[in-house]
Every structure is written in C-alpha cells, then in structure tokens.
Amino acid sequence: MSAFLHMGGYAVFVWSAYGLAALTLIGLTVATVVSLKRASAELADLEALAPARRRRRRPAAPAAEEE
C-alpha cells in the first residue's frame, strides 16, 4: 500500500496529476448538475404560473412570430 502511494518517489507528481484530473472533471460535472437543477426549478416555477396559455400557443405559433 505504501509503495502504491509512494509511486517510486514520484508521488507528488502522479498524485497531483490524478488529483487535478479528478478535481477538474468532478468539478465540471458538479457545476453542470447544479446549474441544471437550478434551471429546471426556475423553469418549473415559470411554467406553474401560466401553463395552459403556453401549451396552446406553441404548436399554433405562426412563422411570423418565430422568425
């Protein structure tokens, strides 16, 4: 086990590289998930306010309004 952690004397380098990879990738994932949850919550709030009108308007949306 200690040989594993020791990495032939290069522990600092190997572990900081792997640590950085973990930090970056996990950090990005967490940030994405948190933002997504927040946005979904906000969207749910907005939809609760005026649901029926939205759903009826969207399929009938004429080209003039979209463009």
Next chain:
Amino acid sequence: MADASLAPNPSGGFWHGLANPARFQRLSSRLLPFLVIATIGFFLSGLYFGLIASPIDYQQKDTVRIMYVHVPAAWLAMASYSTLAVAGFVVLVWRHPLADVAGAAAAPIGAAFTFLALATGAIWGQPTWGTWWVWDARLTSVLILFFLFLGYIAIRNAFDERERAAKAAAILALVGAVNLPIIKFSVEWWNTLHQPASVTRLGAPAMHPDMLRPLLLMAAAYLCLFAVLLLLRMRLELARRRIEAMQIARAGAAEA
C-alpha cells in the same frame, strides 16, 4: 422553426424529429443512465489498471502513469473541438436547431479537457525533463487549441442576438478546424527545427500492451464522461433558452 412542431416529421426522419426539444429530453433521459454507468465502469477499471495493474516505464518509472490522465485529455480536447466543428457545419448547412445547442454545450467541456491536458502535461514534464513547461510539439498544439476554445466562447458571448452568435461561432469553429491541421503541421515543423537532437518526444514510451489497456480504458471513460456532460449541458442550454423565452413572453403579456 414552425417546422419543428410536435407532430413527427416523416420526411426529416430521426434528426428532424430530434429537433423537438421534448423529444431530445426523452431520448437523453433514456441514454443518460447507461452512459453514467459506462463512465463509472470505465473509470474504475481504468484507474485500477492505470495505477495498480500496469508496469512502470524503463525510463520514466512511475511518472508514466500520468500518461493515463494526460493523453486521453488531449484526445478528448480534439474530440470536443471536432464536435464544435461538426455542430458549426450543421448550423450553417442544415440549420438544425439542436446543432447550436450542442456547440454551446461542448465548448466549456472542451476547454476543461484542454486545460487538463496542459496542466497534466506540465506536471509530467517536471520529473521527466526537469522543467514545468516544455515547448514540445504536442503541448504547444494543445495550448493553441486552448486559445481556439477561448475564442469560440468569446465570440458566442459577443453578440446578444442568438442567431448571429450561433452563425459567427459556427464559422469560427469551421475556420479553426481547417486551420488546426495546418497549425499542428507548422508546430511540428517548428519543433523539429529547434529541438536539440538528444531530446525525444515527450511521453512516447514503447507502448506495451499492458500500458495500452489502461490508456484505452481511461480514454473510453473520458469519452463517456464527455457524452454525459454534453447531454446534460444541452439540456441546461435548452432550459436556459426556454426560461429566457418565457420571461420575454411574460414581460410582453404584462405590458399588454
């Protein structure tokens, strides 16, 4: 996009149907659990083989293990940029509404992978060459790729109008994609001119199959993670656009 109605479009087929955000949500919801499981599986096996069950390099000893987090990062950086280029192409040629969403989603992921490739490359360089940064051809190319990502993100944010931002970013991504091979070639050229004869390419140990296994496993792990993050960020981007549209509609209705 009056075309992208809720009814399925028989002529457009799969891709056109996918343009409907609700459809995309459903499809991504079904894909995500498999992708997440695959990601975790590949990471666990990749880390096991990379850190424990693989040999050390004759010259680089244990530091060669850094290769298993560095090289896949560089590969995914390239894959991310390719995603931007393909998305840009689709935006300009087929005007598929999800293409721009994919581009916006992929850019920060690509930038993160590129940063990781650079940082782990630097960490790898210190014990191997005794210096934190080495102007070797691959690292230099990755550095330039990082700037290309920054430029892409910057030009997206430079325009308030979404259409303009999407098209400008699309053109930039394609221009960058055409230039990337030229840049890589010129950097290789530059590197061979200035390289002292004794220095070999950073991180190219003889690829023993026992080293290839963790490398490919980690690459698969990174790729699955990219897919997961891409889908999540596309959903995020779509949610943000819906929120914006609804807020505008509400403001308009309030004024009426």
Next chain:
Amino acid sequence: MAGFGATLARDLLIARREGGEALLAVIFFVIGTVLFPLGVGPEANLLAAVAAGLIWVMALLATLLALDRLFQADWRDGALELMALSPESLTLIVAAKCLAHWLVTGLPMVVAAPLMALLLNLPPSGWLTLIAALLLGGPALSLIGAVCAALIVGARRGGVLMTLLALPLYIPTLIFGAGAVQAAIGGFDASGHLALMAATTLASAALCPWAAAAALRQAME
C-alpha cells in the same frame, strides 16, 4: 471582375485621403520594434538571435491593429450592405479589400523591414529572405485577419476579440516566416520555408475571401 477593380480603386482612394492614418500600422511596427532593445538591452548578439521572430511578431500585431479599417467604416455608413446587395460577388469584393489592405499596411512594412533589420542587428544574410518572406506572407496576414474582422463586425469590443481570434490562426505564418529568416541566417536553404509560406498565402487567397464574405452576410441578416 469589374467589381474587384472598382473596390480596389475605392479602398486605395479612401486610404490616400486618410493620409497619415493609413500609415499608423507601419509606424506602430517601427515604434514597437524599437521598444525591444530598450527592454532587453542593446547587446548585439541577443538582438540578432531574436530579431527574426521579433520582426514577424510585430508585423502580426501591426496588421491586427490595421484590420479595424477593413470593414468597420463601411459597416457603419452602410456601404457594406450595398456591397452585399450588389450583383457583384461579395467574395471578389472582399478579396479586393484584402489586397487594398495589404498594399496600404503590409507593403509599407516590407519597405520598413530593412530598417528594422538594421535596428535589431539582424545579420545581412537574412535581409533578402526577410523581405521575401514578408512579401509572400504579408497578404496571408491580411486575408486571415479579414475573416476574423468579418466575424466580429458590429460586435461590441470587437477589436480585442478579433485579436484573440486571429493570433492562433497566424501561428503557421509566423513559424514559416521567422523560420525562413533564421534558416537563411544559419546558412541553410530557406526555400522550403518560403514555399510553405507561399502555399499558406495561396490557400488563404483561395479560401479566406469566401469565408469572410459568408461571415459578413450572416452579420447583415
């Protein structure tokens, strides 16, 4: 072809009317180059070692500064829209604008290059190659820059953004150009570098006006 000639003549005329303003790029080129000995010291060998790369970097930056004038003025007064709506090919018009741009900013830099070489103690064996490289590569700088200028036309803080976009794309030109001069100084054959330089310019001439025209069109939609 008439559109090409007319646009070229128009841009050159505008540049001539601007007078000194058009030469600002080459003045920046000279002043910027002079800063380096002041910064790193006048030691002849040091300057000679970095001269080739330095002159090229300054050429890149000076071209970037001047790219503003390529589309912004025409965008602001609506002339760009007229150009896009005209029956002439926008690609040809852009190509003509790039040529005019290089004639006004790139060519003066070629003329100033021997002076820069002298100030930075570039060995005489490199002078001719420097001129050749700047002649072959200068148009590439204007062409590639035009694409970036077209992408950000009308954007806020477009100037700095354009710089960020263009610099990575300039790297091959820089490498081939500086490499050519350094090869000549070292006594090696620079023709390989110059050939690559020429290839870059030719490829840029073929592709960049088209890409820039596409970017301009989507900016005006």
